[in-house]
């Protein structure tokens with residue numbers, strides 16, 4: 001998509017690692033001006049404006065989004081990617097875990113979006129892309145809390161798309177399957193037998209391998225770009241065929 005983002009400015013939350021870092025890198029390569037918002041910006045791609053903030057802190061999010069908007073001379077694109085994993089059934093996750101994961105994965109997305117909307121309304125090509133997951137709909141084992149958080153992301157995406165279509169802001173989601181990132185590495189460590197769980201994950205991919213961060217990034221770029229100008233309120237699966245095959 002070389003040049004597809006010339007003149008456009010994007011903020012990527014969680015852009016210092018995994019899918020977010022791949023997305024920030026791809027946006028820069030496609031001509032966008034990019035800010036990475038992360039609780040730790042170490043690992044963010046060179047060329048991005050770095051803003052440190054925790055998406056659970058509304059005041060710091062507002063400040064970081066405004067700093068990014070000022071540094072980039074506007075904001076056209078928000079990639080709501082920051083997220084954390086959780087392993088367990090409802091008997092295993094306690095209230096503290098529920099509160100923390102929902103706060104980061106769901107409310108964090110709402111906070112960043114709310115802070116960015118005044119900037120996005122001034123754009124001719126405004127787009128928000130939310131990182132969902134196939135866990136939202138597929139009933140994955142041992143992911144009750146994580147799946148609930150991503151189900152909420154899906155509902156939030158559809159609701160935001162409706163609320164802001166008149167503002168000229170498109171809102172879509174990308175639902176990755178299993179992507180080889182540090183996020184997955186940490187999740188595997190939560191299992192009794194991480195090696196067996198990794199083999200099971202590989203075996204579940206219809207394509208025979210996990211999805212790469214760059215493959216997810218390219219789907220995010222499509223939904224963020226003017227190429228998808230008529231697409232809003234959708235979720236695009238990038239899952240190696242797991243959901244439908």
Ligand code: NAD
Pocket residue numbers: 013014015016017018019020037038039040053054055056081082083084104108131132133134175176177178179180181182183184
């Ligand atoms: P990752 O752990 O590699 O990166 C997540 C980034 O988010 C990190 O840089 C981290 O510092 C940042 N972050 C976490 N909590 C934050 C907070 N409170 N405030 C600010 N930044 C915060 O993860 P990843 O695998 O690249 O996942 C990115 C997104 O994709 C997540 O929303 C995740 O749920 C989703 N996803 C991942 C997979 C997968 O298999 N990796 C699958 C489906 C969906």
